[in-house]
Amino acid sequence: MTTVERREEWSTRWGPYALLGVATLVSAFVADAVMTSAEKQVAAALVLMALVWQLCWERVRPGASEHGVAGLVYFAVRWAFAFALTWLNPFFALYAVQGYFDSRQLLSPRMAHVGLVATAVTMAGSQSGGLPPQGPLNLFAFVALFVVNVGLVLLFVRLEKQRDENARARALTIDELQQANARLRQAHEENAGLHAQLLVQAREAGVSDERRRLAAEIHDTIAQSLAGIVTQLQAAADSEDPAVARSHVERAAALARHGLGEARRSVQDLGPSALEHDALPVALHKTVEEWSATAGVRAEFTVTGDAEALHEEIEATLLRIAQEALANAGRHAGATRVGVTLSYMDDEVSVDVRDDGRGFDPHRVDARERAGGFGLGGMRARAERVAGTFEIESEPGCGTAVSARVPLVRHA
Known part of the structure; x- marks a missing residue:
């Protein structure tokens, strides 16, 4: 699992618990200043219901389909709890901010935009001094902050979409490179096999060429020398003049020495x-x-x-x-x-x-x-x-x- 995947898993699974706990602690600290006794009781009940709802979702989540109805229902109910708690105490917006983190994981692309805008409503209400707005100034602040939140949401969505596109393009490039490397390895193996085959054929052809060359050389040198020796010895045997016979024998000896030299050279030529x-x-x-x-x-x-x-x-x-x-x-x-x-x-x-x-x-x-x-x-x-x-x-x-x-x- 990559770092991005681990971060998304943590924010989707454990983020709601962490944010609900932090929001409850901060809201409890300032509760006496912004909440009545009845509102405190309602808020406590809503926090308990939000916690139970989150535990129920943990049992359903493993079998839920991506961007399905179960995710939509879970997100809508959780948003309702966060909105109601923020209405009672603006600091519960710390819990509502979870909608920014997991709307794209839980909802379809079109509904994800709706979820982000709904979360922006809750956040703007908290930032403008609480819900409902009290007076024209709070209403103006609510509208202005809502526009800012929506703008930031759209910017972050655009950046995240661009990041996803870059990741897909990078993954596609890596896949193409892996395929190209596989083809290169296959071509290298085929070339190695062809190279080995060509070397074998070259050696066989070399042996055949050497045999033909040596056969021709023996025929042109040693065989001719032997034929000349036979001719000279026959002439010496037929001659009645000792001087002429001796001349033929000397020529035969010279041919024999020459043939011996050619034979030695041919033997040396068998290998370099x-x-x-x-x-x-x-x-x-x-x-x-x-x-x-x-x-x-x-x-x-x-x-x-x-x-x-x-x-x-x-x-x-x-x-x-x-x-x-x-x-x-x-x-x-x-x-x-x-x-x-x-x-x-x-x-x-x-x-x-x-x-x-x-x-x-x-x-x-x-x-x-x-x-x-x-x-x-x-x-x-x-x-x-x-x-x-x-x-x-x-x-x-x-x-x-x-x-x-x-x-x-x-x-x-």
Whole structure:
């Protein structure tokens, strides 16, 4: 129960008892000055009847309907007692003032105004020197005070109505906010479920992409090395010249060493081991240095913006794209310089790989790359899988620049 509700409960239930008691004590104190002996007896009887009437109302009140006939009868009889007592002694108006407090709780809106005006009549009579008015001056004072009381009543009714309207508007706003919060919680739960589902799908798609990429890489490197070894050994076996046979064996050994290196690289590519102990900028820096040393190509690495810890999927995606771009530059570009830039922006992070190699026409990319998802197609698929974009800028003789831009999703 709110403070306002508790105050209204007290004024409706216990207010009449308190005001009747105070009015009786004050009236008894001045009774000798304003009342005759007979009036004192009548007043005592009326006080007793008002008390009994109040006790009867307490038994009826719990089952009475709001703004019903029972409340109207109770209010009218209580007002009659208060009016009669005030007629006998003006100080009994202290009891009559209860009509200002509970008329709106007991009476319908229209009858509540009638009850307030009736209470104003009693209060004006008391304030003007008692009822009935004695002489023209008392009558004028009664009328003036009645107008003042009615004006105050109307003002208080207006203020109370405005307060009720504000309370209803506030309650409606709170209810709307609660509904909006409930919808937001539901949307958040749905988004969390979709996010989890997308992560599962992304992992499954990543596994599938990795399998296809490794299958193509094994076919293009290790399988070709093994085929070359077989060819060289067969040629050595068929050759009658020991020098020629030895040359074929040396070529077979070189192919075997190359194939072993490719096999080791493929095994390392099964997972981004570079990110196990290092952050993305450090891992990319090491990757660029290792590639530069292996390929014999000058390579520079730059970081722009404030580096942040990113989600594992984002870091792995950017690292894989950079590795694939460097591998392409080493195999096909014939470049002498390569630049790798990692850029942290407000809500995005990008990796750019540029070389000064021979370049190519992006619109005439080999159909197998498009269909199989390897090489450039694989880099594009990786970026799009985490809601990113992948762009290629190249033309024959003018080098190549690839750029992957993905959302900046911080590490949870």
